[in-house]
Amino acid sequence: MPERPVIDLHLIGIGTGNPDHLTRAAEAAMNAADVILLPRKREAAADLIVLRREICARVLTGATRVVEFDLPERDGAGPYFAAVDDWHDAIAACWAMQIAAQLPDGGRLALLVWGDPSLYDSSLRIAERLRAEGIALRVKVIPGITSLQALTAAHAIPLNRLGAPVLITTGRRLRAEGWPDGVDTLAVMLDGECTFTTLDPGGITIWWGAYLGMPHETLIAGPLAEVASTIVARRAMLRADHGWIMDTYLLRRGVAA
Template sequence: MITLSLVGIGSGNPDHLTREAIRILESAEVILLPRKGAEKSDLADLRLMIAENILNGSPKIVEFDYPVRDANTPKYLDGVNTWHDALAAIWQKLISSHVSKEGSVALMVWGDPSLYDSTLRIADRLIARGMALNVNVVPGITSLQMLTAAHTIPLNTLGAPVLITTGRKLREDGWPEGVDTVAVMLDGECSFQHLDPSGVSIWWGAYVGMPQQVLIEGLLSEVGEDIVSTRAMARAESGWIMDIYVLRKSAN
């Protein structure tokens, strides 16, 4: 049986790697390293830097091109499932070609495999296809943890729940009922613009934990436009962007 390790690496900052993450990566027979196009070459370079400069071992590095998700599919989840099927087919081919029958293969996952990441779902697809896999997860520091640390804020108010959602859901459904704090991920459209900003504070960050980290905080009514323009400039400069934010309603 092949061991597939999904290793959380935080933002790619070597200081965020746990000793367990380093140990598992060093002991892997093969590390699969995705390429996400020229615009996101920095992300592949960070993974490659970790493999070549941080690890003491010499696992075989196998790079592959990431398939592009069709954003024009009428139903969002249908497009995502088709994309995941394509990724599973690539993984299956690479693992079958490069990993011995009782070997080990690792993938570096931004943040943590449990939080708005699909590597575990793709691993399930491989098992459903008949691959004999032992799936191992190494937790990593999430962008949400890095955001709250960078802004020196607690995620929740005293004794209150928090909801983690996406920009798409925030646009479609508005502010979720029953919570005063909302963490928003995967938002390419600054979906906070669709909310009534009255009494709402925002803590926003891009490239959190990386050298080019950008942070903005304040009342949504006062800093919302600044976040939109700053995000656009940062994305134009880098060719890509990873950002996240927390919204909180003040108690009335």
């Protein structure tokens, strides 16, 4: 039986879309790739692929091919985890189709991952699906700047209090379970519902940021009781203006902004 062609898959963290956030390792991996796959999302989120195209145009100096493909959309109607699982299956099928078409004899494939592949991104899980389907993969992660790094840098604050822990969670978990015991600082991601409005705001400070590192970066910080409604209104306006939004925030008890 002939050996299966090997795909060297590089998952490259590209920060928040600012080309200046790329590491030298990321630039080297992009230029070493035979093919870079760029996902196209719905028309309302066209800015996302435009940013990836701009990064490629700025960084690539050799013969790396850039191939775009249509990214399946997640079904928002059904149970969340089942819908995400089906969505990941569909994305894996798209990757497999592109591998067969672009690198039938093996080679080096790169994907540009928003933020970092290690933090609230499923690229590594999708890659495991390809392995399960019999594709020979060697996976390497090139880390990037995470949204939390960009958020704390933009606000010029430390992520944690002195000697204290931080919990990274999602808006969904915070809504369902409330503020967890034993921690004063929460980093909240993937929150499309402004879950901070469901909390008792007493003694809580929020540092919120949208489009971090981009030209239209927007930051709001202050006591939650004073700025929550401002964030909700600004977020809705920004989403309407751009057709999409990426935002995250830090909550801390007992510290003034």
